[in-house]
Amino acid sequence: MKKYALLILVVLVNVDDTKSQTDFTRQENAKGEHVVQAVVDAIRSHCIFASDRLFLRRLALVQSNDGEDAKTYRDSYHGGIWQVDKEKYEQTRTCPGILEYVCENIKTRLRINWQRTTWRDLRKPLYSGMAASLFIMYTLTFVVDGSGSIGRDGFNTVRQFMIEVTNRLDIGPKMTQVAAVTFSHRALVEFYLNDHSTERSLNQAISEIEHPSITVFAIGVGNKINENELKVISSDPYCTHVFILRDFSEIETIINAIQKRACRGVDVSDPIKAFHQNPLDSTKFIKCDVEGNMYVIQCPSGEQYHQDRNKNPNTNAK
Structure with missing residues (x-):
């Protein structure tokens, strides 16, 4: 009489673990430190804003306390965890200038066509984080140390660096916009984002930034x-x-x-x-x-x- 072995496979399914696999970064009104960190990791790992040096993480905390602020998801506002205003979002939606390549990267890696998004989509944490990243990349702001610690020679080097960086960008109302702020004992806005729409005008403005006079004993x-x-x-x-x-x-x-x-x-x-x-x-x-x-x-x-x-x-x- 032949004998047969009966193999029984027992599969244990942890219901809680399956729930934990839910992608909250694409879920409207999601919030919390773990959600923000997941968004930052996704954006950096896909080389969308890889060199943000934790700025995006800090910004979420400042803007909405990682979405925990009661006003984050108010009815009339869709800026999400990073509180991106509609005007700022609209500047990124058409993927102008240097954002064209980034938008292609988002479409390929994250399967999101940024040009077809709406401001309401920013209620999803991943979309809000990407909008903030794109706006930061699109609007370049130099914050320059004007204190006596760097001296005039160092300050001149910084100005030259600013010119070299901006000369490699497409400057214009619908392209890259640049602002500059100097600080010593106080902060001073040298020029705003919409002040200069041509490379020549911008270079002139950078050249005219003066080194503050500070006496240090x-x-x-x-x-x-x-x-x-x-x-x-x-x-x-x-x-x-x-x-x-x-x-x-x-x-x-x-x-x-x-x-x-x-x-x-x-x-x-x-x-x-x-x-x-x-x-x-x-x-x-x-x-x-x-x-x-x-x-x-x-x-x-x-x-x-x-x-x-x-x-x-x-x-x-x-």
Whole structure:
């Protein structure tokens, strides 16, 4: 009598796990940290906005607390988790300029034809995240450090970099738009996104961004001070902006000097172009030589002056 083996396969299905496979990134009004992270991962992994350096993630938190804000999905607004206004969305929908390739990438990798989307689609987290990414790529904003930490040479390098970057873009009302903001002790909008519609006009505006004038005094207290570091962070000339004290009891001795120099503080790194209310005050043009002595690099009269820092600053010798 033949014997047969009976093989029974038992398949266990975890109902909760199947639910977890739901793609909430394409579900209207979905929210939460896990949803936002899934959107960011999808966008980056498909090389749509691969170099956002966590900006998109932070933006979702700021705009709507990852969609947890009660106003995120209000009836009359469809900007979604990233709160993309209809006007901003419409600027991306036609895939102008540099967005043409990105939109093709979205269509190929995510099977979304961006030109056929509507603003209401942004209620789906993935669509809202993509709209934010496209708008960021379409509208380029330079935020430039105008503080004394980078100096005039560094600032000029930054301006040249801005020009080189924008020269590779298609500038125009329906193409790439550029804005610039400088900051030091406060933020200053140099020009807005719609201010310049041609490459020539934009380059001129970038060239005219001025390096803010900031006076930095570096004070070291004690006997273990690195004077070279103080010289690096202080304003020029360092011989009038660096102070080394034995202890805090000596602070009173420099307050008067700081007050006087701060009141007349100007950017002396390019004195020929600098404007001074009192051109007869030659100390506004002073620099330091390698030995720490002060000298005037450009006086209103065109003459060269030299003075030792240990002498009376009002006594100049040719």
